[in-house]
Amino acid sequence: MPDPDPFPASSFRLEHDLIGDKQVPAAAYWGIHTLRAIENFPITGTRIGSRPELVKALAYVKQACARANLDLGQLAPEKAQAIEQACRDIIDGALHDQFIVDVIQGGAGTSTNMNANEVVANRALELMGKHKGDYKTLHPIEDVNASQSTNDVYPTALRVAICFALDGMTAALAHLRHAFETKATEFNGILKMGRTQLQDAVPMTLGQEFRTYALMLHEDESQIAYAAKAMRQVNLGGTAIGTGINTDPDYSEKAVRHLAEITGLDLTPAPDLITATQDTSDFVLLSGILKRFASKLSKICNDLRLLSSGPQSGLGEIFLPERAAGSSIMPGKVNPIIPEVVNQIAFEVIGNDVTITMASEAGQLQLNAFEPIIGWSLFKSISHLEAGCLTLADNCVSGITANRERLEAAVSSSAGLATALNPVLGYQIATEIARAALKTGTSVRELVKEKGLMNDDALASVLSPDVLTRPYRFN
Numbered sequence: 001m002p003d004p005d006p007f008p009a010s011s012f013r014l015e016h017d018l019i020g021d022k023q024v025p026a027a028a029y030w031g032i033h034t035l036r037a038i039e040n041f042p043i044t045g046t047r048i049g050s051r052p053e054l055v056k057a058l059a060y061v062k063q064a065c066a067r068a069n070l071d072l073g074q075l076a077p078e079k080a081q082a083i084e085q086a087c088r089d090i091i092d093g094a095l096h097d098q099f100i101v102d103v104i105q106g107g108a109g110t111s112t113n114m115n116a117n118e119v120v121a122n123r124a125l126e127l128m129g130k131h132k133g134d135y136k137t138l139h140p141i142e143d144v145n146a147s148q149s150t151n152d153v154y155p156t157a158l159r160v161a162i163c164f165a166l167d168g169m170t171a172a173l174a175h176l177r178h179a180f181e182t183k184a185t186e187f188n189g190i191l192k193m194g195r196t197q198l199q200d201a202v203p204m205t206l207g208q209e210f211r212t213y214a215l216m217l218h219e220d221e222s223q224i225a226y227a228a229k230a231m232r233q234v235n236l237g238g239t240a241i242g243t244g245i246n247t248d249p250d251y252s253e254k255a256v257r258h259l260a261e262i263t264g265l266d267l268t269p270a271p272d273l274i275t276a277t278q279d280t281s282d283f284v285l286l287s288g289i290l291k292r293f294a295s296k297l298s299k300i301c302n303d304l305r306l307l308s309s310g311p312q313s314g315l316g317e318i319f320l321p322e323r324a325a326g327s328s329i330m331p332g333k334v335n336p337i338i339p340e341v342v343n344q345i346a347f348e349v350i351g352n353d354v355t356i357t358m359a360s361e362a363g364q365l366q367l368n369a370f371e372p373i374i375g376w377s378l379f380k381s382i383s384h385l386e387a388g389c390l391t392l393a394d395n396c397v398s399g400i401t402a403n404r405e406r407l408e409a410a411v412s413s414s415a416g417l418a419t420a421l422n423p424v425l426g427y428q429i430a431t432e433i434a435r436a437a438l439k440t441g442t443s444v445r446e447l448v449k450e451k452g453l454m455n456d457d458a459l460a461s462v463l464s465p466d467v468l469t470r471p472y473r474f475n
Contacts, residue, residue, distance in 0.1 A: 321399030
């Protein structure tokens, strides 16, 4: 057991850094470097502790580094054991409220790394039976940060955290794709008019329309998986600029191997640590793929809003599930609120991509100082896309129903059916029939019969769903 704490919980302990002394709350696991960051960066009001993936990733990195330093004789066993247990506590969910620096900060993530060093150190001291702040026994920088720099710890932790975050988002994406696939099967036999440039085109099935959405999303699953692989190359062991100064020659390989073992991720050292320390293009690649996904998702939501518009004076081809009253003044109005919120998520992701691109471009020489905004923007994009996919699948797509009468009436009365007559009657005659249908309101079927151009059997064959919705060989 530790000696009685000389500081009551309501008082302070004195800590020192290169700038001077400051009083730190005695009960806090963070220390003077974290306190300065709180004072310097009152930016968003959102703390890094709000991102559990990042906090856990930082603890994983510190744990892996402690193991590597123990292997190489750079850290005493009792210190390594205490640091490892402190990291495990954080990984298990403890002390996340002690990670209090703002998500947007100057210093290339140094304040985040210092916050992690101090919390791990003070928890380790507690486990050793010592008081918080007893850095003569175990030091945040000398011991917890041994063989490390912010410049390899922070980007490595970002990559690990992003891998974890992507797991949830890709699962949500697969869930949404499955919802569209289920609806595509349900709507397989329902004919409708396809549209180009918002004008009647040719018939298709509602199932084909919804299957397209599922396939569009499936493409993004493979692209995101590709970008996730790039996240698994880390620069841990590069320290300040990638040269590995202050480390054992075997340190990088050992630290990354330990990190891969404890995270379960297939992590490897980057081929060149100097390049990896300054190059943030992997983040740009991932952000671009997320933007691609977001733009597709927004397009799909635009379609859902158009197809359900009305319900009386719009297209009204499908019914979205009613989720909330739509107006404080118009009785009975219900709005497409779920597609609307997903549209807004897409707008945000596209804006985040601009931020990430500019931040990556702005890096100078051997380090990019703007990784905090890159990481924060990526976390927002990933988490909000995950939430958007889930609410779109569960609160919208799964409850969509078809307005079969409206769809059937639109197909039977559309001049677009005349396109199917091209192979039989020729483009010129088909055009005349289409124009007459638009002018008189008479259906294409009736006009062909009136003109005696085809008998009933031939007409029924040409205008059958099999001919209208897929390739067909005319004999």
